[in-house]
Amino acid sequence: MSFLFGADYFVVNKKGGLSQFQTMIAYLGGSAFQTVCDNPVTAYRQLVQQYAKDLKGNTIEPALAAKEAKQIFYANPIGASMSGLMPRLIGVGFKRIPKFGFLLAIAFVSSDDGDVGFVAATGASILSAPFINPIRMIEKQQRAYFRQTGAEKPIMEILKESAAKNFKPLLRGTVPLMGHSLASATLGLVGQPKLQKYIKKEVGSTGAVSGAVSGLIASAAVSPIYVAVTNPLSRLEVIMQTNSITGKSIGLGAALKEFAADSSKFGLRGLFRGQGIGIMKAVISLTLFHEGRLFLMRHFKAENERQGLIDSD
DSSP states (O other): OHHOOOOTTTOOTTTSOOOOOHHHHHHHHHHHHHHHHHHHHHHHHHHHHHHTTTTTOOOOOOHHHHHHHHHHHSSHHHHHHHHTTHHHHHHHHHHHHHHHHHHEEEEEEHHOOOOOOOHHHHHHHHHHHHHHHHHHHHHHHHHTHHHSSOOOOHHHHHHHHHHTTGGGGGGHHHHHHHHHHHHIIIIIIHHHHHHHHHHHTGGGGGOOOHHHHHHHHHHHHHHHHHHHHEEEEEEHHHHHHHTTTTOOOOOHHHHHHHHHHHHHHHHHHTTTTTHHHHHHHHHHHHHHHHHHHHHHHHHHHHHHTTOOOTTOO
């Protein structure tokens, strides 16, 4: 496989203790672990945002949207909790391989030690958007029809409707996604690890704070900022991606007007629908992702030491 990735892709780096391939697998493994565990929270948050309008198209009170989302979970807790999980798991490969691939490749080229920085995060966010958007569109389309049918919409039905329009609907919401992805990468993939390292350095040296706890503290600190930045962008995505594929698409301009009308009518509650659960989701997601990633990286590094590929610390 070296002809696809280059001769050095599978070679263990003496300084970092891992090969580029092992680092990539660790990122994907952490992403898969996070995806399975945080799906119920993700589903609930998206339903709160998707139910901003009733079936007649009228904007409704945020509290009523949250109540309706809860009723969906009460009526079908397993189905609602697992809704959208399949496209999200497919997305671990389809959208995360390009995102993490660009992220780690740019980091490898732009940094002496291969650390993920803001340049890598920005490049990965823009270049990976066309791969990520179709998965997010399918995920939201699956959940959108719980209100009418009490079950998620089949993926094949969504793909057939998209195929009838040359799959163009799968790219709805790409512009706000780029902003969302950039904030996610800079705060979640760059900011959180740097803050975690700082916390471990300042507090963890005493032995009072473990790696997992320092990760949780870092995630809790980053999450409110992350959600405040991404929540409006997430809402724009939801508005553009929830509308029926067979109907007329909602462009960015129309989505902004709808978003502005919601904010004008309900103030900050309209602007930040799903913000509270969004912060909880961000803390859970960031912590699970990084703990899963670090677990695999430690495992690979220990195995490399055992095989004599790197020196023991």
